Amino acid sequence: MTSLDQNIKSILHEGVAIPAHPLALSANRELDERRQRALTRYYMASGAGGVAVGVHSTQFEIRDKQIGLLEPVLRLAMEEIKHANLKRPFIKVAGIVGPVEQAIEEARLASELGYDLGLLSAGGLGHMSEKDLIHRAEKVAEHIPLFGFYLQPSAGGRLLSYDFWKDFAEIPNVHAIKMAPFNRYQSLDVIRAVISSERHKEIALYTGNDDNIVADLLTTYRLYVNGEYREKDIVGGLLGHWAVWTEKAVKLLEDVKKCKQTGNPSMAELLTLGIQITDVNAAIFDPHNHFHGCIPGIHEILRRQGLLEGRWCLNPAEELSAGQMEEIDRVYRSYPHLNDDAFVEKHLEDFLAVKI
Numbered sequence: 001m002t003s004l005d006q007n008i009k010s011i012l013h014e015g016v017a018i019p020a021h022p023l024a025l026s027a028n029r030e031l032d033e034r035r036q037r038a039l040t041r042y043y044m045a046s047g048a049g050g051v052a053v054g055v056h057s058t059q060f061e062i063r064d065k066q067i068g069l070l071e072p073v074l075r076l077a078m079e080e081i082k083h084a085n086l087k088r089p090f091i092k093v094a095g096i097v098g099p100v101e102q103a104i105e106e107a108r109l110a111s112e113l114g115y116d117l118g119l120l121s122a123g124g125l126g127h128m129s130e131k132d133l134i135h136r137a138e139k140v141a142e143h144i145p146l147f148g149f150y151l152q153p154s155a156g157g158r159l160l161s162y163d164f165w166k167d168f169a170e171i172p173n174v175h176a177i178k179m180a181p182f183n184r185y186q187s188l189d190v191i192r193a194v195i196s197s198e199r200h201k202e203i204a205l206y207t208g209n210d211d212n213i214v215a216d217l218l219t220t221y222r223l224y225v226n227g228e229y230r231e232k233d234i235v236g237g238l239l240g241h242w243a244v245w246t247e248k249a250v251k252l253l254e255d256v257k258k259c260k261q262t263g264n265p266s267m268a269e270l271l272t273l274g275i276q277i278t279d280v281n282a283a284i285f286d287p288h289n290h291f292h293g294c295i296p297g298i299h300e301i302l303r304r305q306g307l308l309e310g311r312w313c314l315n316p317a318e319e320l321s322a323g324q325m326e327e328i329d330r331v332y333r334s335y336p337h338l339n340d341d342a343f344v345e346k347h348l349e350d351f352l353a354v355k356i
Contacts, residue, residue, distance in 0.1 A: 004145040004175050007089040008116045012176055013204045015235030015257070016049020017250045018091060019242040020057035021077060022298055023069070025312040031069055033076060035308055038351040040080040042307060045347055046246035046340070049236070050091025052119055053077045054106075056155055057240040057298060060097060060123070061314040071109060078113050083355065092116045093147055093238065097123060100136045107143040117175065118144040119238070123156040130164040134171075141173035147238070148177035149208070150190055154291050159186065165193035169203055178238045179216075180208025182287075187216070195223050195230045205234045210241040210281045214274025217256045218267060233260075240294065241281050244301040247340035252277075276335050283327035286320075293321040300328055305344040307351065 004012075021043070024035035043051050053074055054062065062069035074094055081090060094110030096103050096118040107118050120140055122133055137146060148168055151157025157180075168174060177194065179187045187209060194203050207216035216234045223230060242249040252273070255265050284301065286293035296319050299311040311320065332339065344351075 001142050001173055002111055002144055003173075005089075005116060008091055009175060011049055011089045012091060013235065015204070015233075015253065016091065017047075017236060017242055017246070017253050018050040018052050018093060018206070018238040019043050019048055019246050019249070020055045020238065020240040021051050021053045021073075022243055022295070022302065022308075023058045023062065023073060023314070024308055025310070025314070027310060027312060029312055029314060029316070031072060032309065034352060034354060036073065036076050037080050037355075038307055039302070040077045041084070041351045042344065042347075043246055044081070044084050044086065044090065045351070046343070047250040048242075048246055050093060051077060051081075052093040052095065052238055054095035054110075055093075055119055056095070056121075056123075056151070057243055057295060058095065059295065059314050060156070063097070067314060070106070074110060074113050074115070078115070082114075093119050094144075096120050096140060096144075099125065099128075100139055103136060103140045104143055107140045111144045116145065117147040119147045119149050119178065121149045121151050122158055122160065123151050126158050130161060130167075133160075133164065134167045137168060137174075138171055141171050146171065146174045147206075148174060150177070150179050150181050150186065151208075152180055152182045154182070154287075155180075155294070157181070160189075162189040162193050165190045166196060169194050169197035169199055172199075174199070174203060176204040176206055178206045178208040179234075180210070182209055182211050184212070191221050191232060192223060195221065195232050196225050200230060200232065204236070205232060207234050207237045208239055210239055210285055211278050211287070212274075213237060213239065213241065213277055213281075214252070214256065214270050217253065218259065218270060220260075240298060241277075241284065243298050244284065245338055245340045247343045248338055276338065280331045280335060280338060283324065283331045286324050289321040289324075293319065293324045296320045297324060297328065300325070305341055306348050307344065
């Protein structure tokens with residue numbers, strides 16, 4: 001069993017911002033290697049504590065045999081991270097999907113390339129029982145440390161019970177869980193399961209609830225288990241939303257930590273900011289149209305900043321929904337303090353430079 005590096009484990013439990021890495025394409029929908037590298041550089045320069053590659057924001061179609069981009073995008077990110085020679089630990093997360101054999105193959109690839117953790121999704125596996133999913137997770141955990149992933153049904157995930165998450169938490173090589181059901185009840189199922197586990201101190205909780213980021217991070221969960229109260233915090237975020245305006249996302253997480261330690265900034269200030277962030281997310285992620293435009297929405301922000309050339313996705317049908325561009329314009333005007341355009345403009349030439 002591959003174990004997790006102690007330095008990586010330490011910062012994972014301290015809590016960091018982990019953006020979900022998008023896919024940079026040219027107008028003919030082929031990999032734009034220069035801009036793919038630029039995105040990885042942007043996330044490192046923004047102060048992110050890691051990056052997640054090959055996940056939903058990277059587009060699941062990269063695994064299609066006729067497209068064949070899973071290995072290239074995983075490799076490009078690792079090359080940039082190694083070339084940066086960072087003086088701090090940086091968490092490398094690889095998305096893992098599919099039935100047992102596919103998931104094991106992806107885990108082996110990620111481990112060989114140097115990824116620390118596999119973000120294991122149950123998306124597209126509605127035919128498998130929860131018992132089968134636990135067996136799958138146990139098999140994959142033999143090849144890479146696991147970052148669990150509760151993906152919302154609207155984005156291709158499925159509902160998973162409290163009992164599933166309790167069993168999942170008992171797998172020895174599980175080190176973190178990302179909760180992204182966009183639902184308070186279902187998020188609480190995960191939190192209860194982890195707190196009830198004998199491994200509750202070994203598992204870091206991360207928010208993937210792009211609609212509730214700040215409240216998730218601010219809350220301490222205190223539950224009664226086996227005759228005692230146990231507490232657990234959601235320490236960081238692995239988010240598609242943090243793939244844009246990342247420098248400000250890193251500062252947000254720092255402010256949340258300061259608030260919980262010192263009360264400054266105040267919780268009231270941060271909750272107000274949290275609603276503004278949710279409003280921005282509604283424009284970018286397109287929940288009013290069942291999240292159809294979420295990936296193009298991310299791309300549109302990065303296009304405006306010059307990090308991407310266009311909004312193109314592997315699936316030509318993936319485009320902004322009607323009225324979504326106007327919504328993005330609105331939140332840009334309404335919340336200028338949330339964007340990091342000035343930061344990107346200052347460093348864009350360096351991000352786009354050909355170095356490797």
